[in-house]
Amino acid sequence: MAEEDEGRQQPEEAGSHEPVADSTADRGAEKPVVPAPPPKKPASGAKPRGPQKEPWTDPLIEALEKTLPDQRVDSYTFLGLRHLVVRRERVTEVLRFLRSNPVEAFDFLSDETATHWPDDEEFEIVYVLFSFQTHNRVIVKTRVKEWESLDSATSVWPGADWLEREIYDMFGIRFEGHPNLKRILLPEDWVGFPLRKDYDIRLQDVEWVRKHLGIESGQKFYVGKAKHEDD
Amino acid sequence: MTTQEHTLFDSNEITVSMGPQHPSTHGVLQVKLKLDGERVMDAECVIGYLHRGVEKLGEHQTYGQFVPTLDRMDYIAAVSNCLGYCEAIEKMLEVEAPPRAQYVRVLLTELNRISSHLLWLGTHALDIGAMTVFLYCFREREEILKIFENYCGARLTTHVFRIGGLQYELYDGFEEQVRVFVKDFPSKVDEYETLLTENRIWLGRTRDVGVLTKQEAIDMGVTGPCLRASGVEWDIRKSNPYAAYADFDFDIPIGEKGDTYDRYLVRMEEMRQSTRIVSQAVEKIPDGPIRAKVGKIIKPPQGDVYHAIEAPKGELGYYVVSDASTQPYRVRVRPPSYVNLQALRQMVLGHMVADVVAVIGTLDIVLGEIDR
Numbered sequence: 050m051a052e053e054d055e056g057r058q059q060p061e062e063a064g065s066h067e068p069v070a071d072s073t074a075d076r077g078a079e080k081p082v083v084p085a086p087p088p089k090k091p092a093s094g095a096k097p098r099g100p101q102k103e104p105w106t107d108p109l110i111e112a113l114e115k116t117l118p119d120q121r122v123d124s125y126t127f128l129g130l131r132h133l134v135v136r137r138e139r140v141t142e143v144l145r146f147l148r149s150n151p152v153e154a155f156d157f158l159s160d161e162t163a164t165h166w167p168d169d170e171e172f173e174i175v176y177v178l179f180s181f182q183t184h185n186r187v188i189v190k191t192r193v194k195e196w197e198s199l200d201s202a203t204s205v206w207p208g209a210d211w212l213e214r215e216i217y218d219m220f221g222i223r224f225e226g227h228p229n230l231k232r233i234l235l236p237e238d239w240v241g242f243p244l245r246k247d248y249d250i251r252l253q254d255v256e257w258v259r260k261h262l263g264i265e266s267g268q269k270f271y272v273g274k275a276k277h278e279d280d
Numbered sequence: 281m282t283t284q285e286h287t288l289f290d291s292n293e294i295t296v297s298m299g300p301q302h303p304s305t306h307g308v309l310q311v312k313l314k315l316d317g318e319r320v321m322d323a324e325c326v327i328g329y330l331h332r333g334v335e336k337l338g339e340h341q342t343y344g345q346f347v348p349t350l351d352r353m354d355y356i357a358a359v360s361n362c363l364g365y366c367e368a369i370e371k372m373l374e375v376e377a378p379p380r381a382q383y384v385r386v387l388l389t390e391l392n393r394i395s396s397h398l399l400w401l402g403t404h405a406l407d408i409g410a411m412t413v414f415l416y417c418f419r420e421r422e423e424i425l426k427i428f429e430n431y432c433g434a435r436l437t438t439h440v441f442r443i444g445g446l447q448y449e450l451y452d453g454f455e456e457q458v459r460v461f462v463k464d465f466p467s468k469v470d471e472y473e474t475l476l477t478e479n480r481i482w483l484g485r486t487r488d489v490g491v492l493t494k495q496e497a498i499d500m501g502v503t504g505p506c507l508r509a510s511g512v513e514w515d516i517r518k519s520n521p522y523a524a525y526a527d528f529d530f531d532i533p534i535g536e537k538g539d540t541y542d543r544y545l546v547r548m549e550e551m552r553q554s555t556r557i558v559s560q561a562v563e564k565i566p567d568g569p570i571r572a573k574v575g576k577i578i579k580p581p582q583g584d585v586y587h588a589i590e591a592p593k594g595e596l597g598y599y600v601v602s603d604a605s606t607q608p609y610r611v612r613v614r615p616p617s618y619v620n621l622q623a624l625r626q627m628v629l630g631h632m633v634a635d636v637v638a639v640i641g642t643l644d645i646v647l648g649e650i651d652r
Contacts, residue, residue: 099581100374128371128585158501159588160597160614175599177586177614181512184519188586208501211622219335234328234651243336244610250333250340 102127109152116146131187140174140191141200147178147189148205155180155187158206163216167246170195172222176202198223201230219244292316296633300329304407304637307647311624311636318632323625327618330651338611343369343578344443346611351437353613354649356399359392359428360591362441367522368587368598369443372580375573379566381445382524387458387561388431388440389523390554394465395424396592396644397551401472404544404641408485413475420468423461430457443578445571455562462559469551476544486540490627490639493538500623503616504594506643509546510538516590528557540642547644579606593617593644613652617645 102125110124110133120143123134135143147155155178164173169192176189193199201224202209213224214233221242224230232239241248251266258266296313299305308329314322334353338346350365351358363385370377377385402417425435430451432440440446476482492502497510507514515532517525533549535542580602588597594616601610620643627643628636 099372100583102583127583128374130586157498159503159595160586160599160612162599162612162614164584164601164610175584175612177597177599181514186520186586186588188584206501207499208619208622211618212501215618234331236328243333248336250336 100128105131112152134190137191137193144202144205153183161209161212163220165246198225200225201227309647320628320631323628328651330647334652335611338608342606348439351439353652354646355436356646357392357396357592358438359388363389364589364596364598366441366443368585368600371587372585375444377445377572378569380568381570383561383565385523390557391424393554393592394551395421397547400644407637407641427457444574458562462555465555485638489540489635491539501619502623505546506620509535509543522589528560530557540638543642591616615649618650621645
């Protein structure tokens with residue numbers, strides 16, 4: 050809330066919007082000696098806030114709303130990229146729509162990946178699409194609970210095959226309808242999913258040393274207790 | 281194997297494991313082939329022998345510390361890896377490298393592209409049986425590596441860029457050394473072409489081998505020279521210019537059929553176009569600072585970004601998620617070789633075993649990048 054108020058002061062039109070005493074005073078007396086700190090303060094305050102999300106609405110979003118109502122959760126532009134957040138249940142239909150819609154066809158799947166958000170017990174699946182006609186990218190995101198599965202995008206782009214296998218390998222997210230969902234980079238008998246946030250980077254070392262050398266690894270004493278340790 | 285009726289030789293199909301120690305797999309790739317005589321009935325790639333968990337490592341290092349690790353992914357084109365990541369972080373910080381740094385970035389990246397393509401050409405030709413080309417290619421590649429060595433002290437894993445610009449100012453004589461190289465190099469490409477382009481054996485081994493149609497290539501997510509050889513005119517340097525690429529004239533070569541021969545021609549032409557870019561860039565390197573002001577502690581604001589560049593192998597993308605701390609919350613590398621390699625299966629089906637070697641070569645894979 051406080052951030053928004055500060056942000057509204059910054060633009061040129063702020064004066065006309067709401068005549069806050071401070072901002073008008075600053076504008077009038079920008080050069081003089083004494084009020085030098087006030088203009089500096091919003092600037093330094095603005096820095097950590099950085100780029101802002103801006104709502105994204107255009108004919109593509111309207112067409113999506115018309116074809117697949119209630120699927121869109123959010124759409125915004127951030128750092129010059131368009132992001133579209135959709136519901137999990139019909140994500141392949143959204144992707145198929147984006148691939149073949151007449152407004153702006155995103156016919157190429159650049160990337161598919163995931164991010165783990167353990168606080169929400171969720172994974173965020175990220176699709177990066179590219180359009181050969183307009184040379185634009187759009188990032189489609191959807192959230193999956195840790196115990197849920199997701200429809201596979203291989204029915205839309207066969208090239209999602211290995212990308213989804215890697216996500217399964219690293220995060221353990223199951224894709225329904227995937228032709229060959231098994232580990233790809235790690236050995237078949239690997240335990241755990243390394244890119245989950247609760248998979249400690251030292252786990253492998255600690256276990257290897259214990260199994261093969263019969264001693265406790267020195268690692269954990271330097272860096273604290275590994276999360277998977279019982280003691 | 282044990283049953284009397286179906287011994288190995290009675291059955292039509294045998295399974296052959298090619299690699300992971302086979303010299304023509306360019307590293308540690310294993311391809312399980314199901315063969316009917318000499319003909320490939322099915323193929324499956326087994327990868328991961330070189331997996332080092334680069335993405336997990338990124339989450340435990342600061343933004344700056346992580347850069348040298350990325351050089352070890354595609355070690356043939358370390359400069360491109362570095363460029364993509366640095367630009368992604370700059371995008372998050374909303375910082376732009378100064379013009380001088382941008383030009384040097386283009387210069388080094390294009391030199392690296394040439395050296396990557398030279399290594400590809402040498403080993404690809406060697407796989408198919410042309411030894412001479414290999415020696416010629418390494419002769420020219422050496423000149424590029426000398427430039428890198430003079431500039432930053434390393435030949436392969438160079439770590440030339442920093443977030444915000446460059447670490448080192450150009451050395452005395454850099455321009456001259458580059459000029460000498462770009463003056464000679466086009467004639468060297470012609471020399472390779474006299475050895476291969478109309479060579480009957482080369483034509484026999486590469487024409488109509490591993491055909492990838494336009495639609496198949498798009499469906500499989502293939503990028504880079506492999507996609508362009510299938511007739512899609514898409515180069516990120518042109519479509520979404522980054523660094524200083526918008527300032528230079530160059531063409532995008534495309535193929536028609538999408539066979540191994542087309543991919544060979546596309547890459548040969550790309551080397552010429554890269555030489556063009558380098559010769560333009562070296563003449564007008566602007567003066568000025570080489571690094572933008574970036575704090576010693578890099579803390580990008582909360583949010584995520586996807587930034588892709590045209591690496592020698594294809595689209596190299598970085599998806600970085602920041603939680604406003606000094607370490608990335610998540611770094612995802614979209615490795616071009618990894619996605620290109622999954623097209624291998626449909627490219628080799630129905631071909632001879634010897635063609636598998638040609639197709640692996642033409643995909644231009646680097647296992648360090650695939651396995652990460």
